Amino acid sequence: QVQLVQSGGGLVQAGGSLRLSCTASGTIFSSRAMYWYRLAPGKQREWVAGITSSGTTNYADSVKGRFTISRDNTKNTMYLQMNSLKPEDTAVYYCNTKGVFRDYWGQGTQVTVSS
Secondary structure: OOEEEEEEOEEEEOOOOEEEEEEEEOOOHHHOOEEEEEEOOOOOOEEEEEEOOOOOEEEOOOOOOOEEEEEEOOOOEEEEEEOOOOHHHOEEEEEEEEOOOOEEEOOOEEEEEEO
């Protein structure tokens, strides 16, 4: 059974930085594409960034140039470095990986950016 455990997040002022982590177990992490999503109050879930098993990255336009997704296969862990944070980045962030029959999600981490 794939399990994703998140850490990081918190409260930061606009312009600040935070780093999220997502550690996987029960799977061959190095073979999996991984993703970050976020859910803000009153909004639909938004895809934020993705990284393939080979390390190719993609970003939503809203975070491009400010966020960096990375992975350390030796630690079974994915990261999201968030710089130049804006109040509109406030959301619960979720890590995700896709299985054959279902998606797997982390428990979610609150990120709050104050103006």
